[in-house]
Amino acid sequence: MPELYHQTIAQLSAALEAGSLTSVALMQAVIERTEAVEPQVKAFIHRDAEDALQQAHASDERRASGNSLGPLDGIPIGIKDILAVKGQPLRCASKMLDNFVSPYDATVIAQLKAAGAVLWGRLNMDEFAMGSSTENSAYMATANPWDLDRIPGGSSGGSAAAIAAGQAIATIGTDTGGSIRQPAALCGVVGMKPTYGLVSRYGLVAFASSLDQAGPMTRTVEDAALLLQTMLGKDPLDSTSIAMPKVPDFRAELKHRKGPWKLGVPREFFGDGIDPEVKANIEAAIEWYRAQGSEIVDISLPHAHLSVPVYYIVATAEASSNLARFDGVRYGHRSVAVEDALSLFTQSRGEGFGDEVKRRIILGTYVLSSGYYDAYYLRAQKVRTLIRRDFENAFETVDAILSPTSPTPAFKRGERSNDPLAMYLSDIYTIAVNLAGLPALSLPSGFTSNGLPIGLQVIGKAFGEADLFAVAQAYEQAHNFHLVTAEL
Ligand code: GLN
Numbered sequence: 001m002p003e004l005y006h007q008t009i010a011q012l013s014a015a016l017e018a019g020s021l022t023s024v025a026l027m028q029a030v031i032e033r034t035e036a037v038e039p040q041v042k043a044f045i046h047r048d049a050e051d052a053l054q055q056a057h058a059s060d061e062r063r064a065s066g067n068s069l070g071p072l073d074g075i076p077i078g079i080k081d082i083l084a085v086k087g088q089p090l091r092c093a094s095k096m097l098d099n100f101v102s103p104y105d106a107t108v109i110a111q112l113k114a115a116g117a118v119l120w121g122r123l124n125m126d127e128f129a130m131g132s133s134t135e136n137s138a139y140m141a142t143a144n145p146w147d148l149d150r151i152p153g154g155s156s157g158g159s160a161a162a163i164a165a166g167q168a169i170a171t172i173g174t175d176t177g178g179s180i181r182q183p184a185a186l187c188g189v190v191g192m193k194p195t196y197g198l199v200s201r202y203g204l205v206a207f208a209s210s211l212d213q214a215g216p217m218t219r220t221v222e223d224a225a226l227l228l229q230t231m232l233g234k235d236p237l238d239s240t241s242i243a244m245p246k247v248p249d250f251r252a253e254l255k256h257r258k259g260p261w262k263l264g265v266p267r268e269f270f271g272d273g274i275d276p277e278v279k280a281n282i283e284a285a286i287e288w289y290r291a292q293g294s295e296i297v298d299i300s301l302p303h304a305h306l307s308v309p310v311y312y313i314v315a316t317a318e319a320s321s322n323l324a325r326f327d328g329v330r331y332g333h334r335s336v337a338v339e340d341a342l343s344l345f346t347q348s349r350g351e352g353f354g355d356e357v358k359r360r361i362i363l364g365t366y367v368l369s370s371g372y373y374d375a376y377y378l379r380a381q382k383v384r385t386l387i388r389r390d391f392e393n394a395f396e397t398v399d400a401i402l403s404p405t406s407p408t409p410a411f412k413r414g415e416r417s418n419d420p421l422a423m424y425l426s427d428i429y430t431i432a433v434n435l436a437g438l439p440a441l442s443l444p445s446g447f448t449s450n451g452l453p454i455g456l457q458v459i460g461k462a463f464g465e466a467d468l469f470a471v472a473q474a475y476e477q478a479h480n481f482h483l484v485t486a487e488l
Helices: 009-018 023-041 049-064 107-114 157-164 181-187 221-231 250-256 276-291 304-325 341-352 355-368 373-394 420-427 431-436 465-479
Strands: 044-046 076-080 118-123 170-175 190-193 213-218 262-266 295-299 400-404 440-447 453-460
Touching: 009 023, 009 221, 023 049, 023 076, 023 118, 044 157, 049 118, 076 157, 107 118, 107 221, 118 157, 157 170, 157 181, 157 213, 170 181, 170 190, 170 221, 181 190, 181 440, 181 453, 190 221, 190 465, 213 221, 221 250, 221 440, 221 465, 250 465, 262 276, 276 295, 276 400, 276 440, 276 453, 276 465, 304 355, 304 373, 304 420, 304 431, 355 373, 373 431, 400 465, 440 465, 453 465
Parallel strands: 076 118, 076 170, 262 295, 262 400
Antiparallel strands: 044 118, 170 213, 190 213, 190 440, 400 453, 440 453
């Protein structure tokens, strides 16, 4: 058996249920591990061991009195610093929110609490979720546990690194253009972005509201299924959340959906810019599915190559509007060096936001301004529709789509930080999924010759999470890459 801190939710909850483990003992092990490796990994912006132990103790008491809240009861789960947890700091890794403490729980957090999860720490990220390397955090850069000189991916880099390093059993990330899947791929864990609307965005600090979704980051597909089960549902506090007519029991469904499947491979995702080792690895994964009896269908997503430019118009436009609320008056950083109302706004925003956030606010304001709106924003929205239709066409013939998650394995810290366009291309295979609102998951598919994790992306139909999990788990159970752990 691996160390407690490297086990899965499924394993640990079985032990908790059987009485061979207490949540307090588990939390102790995770805290000790965190203290040992955190100086190298730097996954946490904030953590409160005493509070986590109290939650664990409460869980043990529930269990002892026969009132367990289910499989998540007593499991330590780390939270990306963008989801509101009542009474805890909520900084979005920004100086803008340095002293902000959340007065309420996000709906996702309320759901996790109702399931008995032990909320453990605030995980580092790119400021306001803008980035692909976690280097845009105003606090520190998180390291990739597989190679400490490399980035963990982003923006949910802390959430991915914490699992890979054994500092949390599972975590919650958010994904606007790839921020759950890309760091999951680069850190060798599972990361799942649900169908847009499946999970409430209430209490998730908005970056681009038409794209943002919170989702599970875990060691295994089964754990992701377990975690997602508690996070979904129609929420009166988020008008874009959707009630599924009947929510399947994702974990139970895994037993019934065994394939074979019809799996699409978009030829556009294997062209220029992909690392040869990543390409070979994903091609081998596709061949494995074929050998198992699945039919591999060559598909085309003819507008996918426009997804990065479209995303950087749509996402920045929405960000410029969403981030207008940080004005130094209502909340957030307030400059002291002010002379009048205007300088209060400009100074506070100038001091509070980092470079990448400013770049996006400027770009987003530009594409929304009169005279440019039609040329950029409106046109991008039209291409977004074409991208969505490409997927709809493909899903008329296939059950799921396979692709790489990231074109390259984890890169060195600093390598792309002065080249925003190179950084933006990190999400070339993940962004179209957000524009189309579809669910997708990244799972470990092996390693490069120098030991860096590679991720396979599985894209599903809207609300096709149950099939998505099944397709991914088939590969996972045959390869067991999740059992290989980073040496720290
Ligand atoms: N890397 C992309 C960006 O910088 C996606 C980020 C995200 O999904 N939050 O916008």
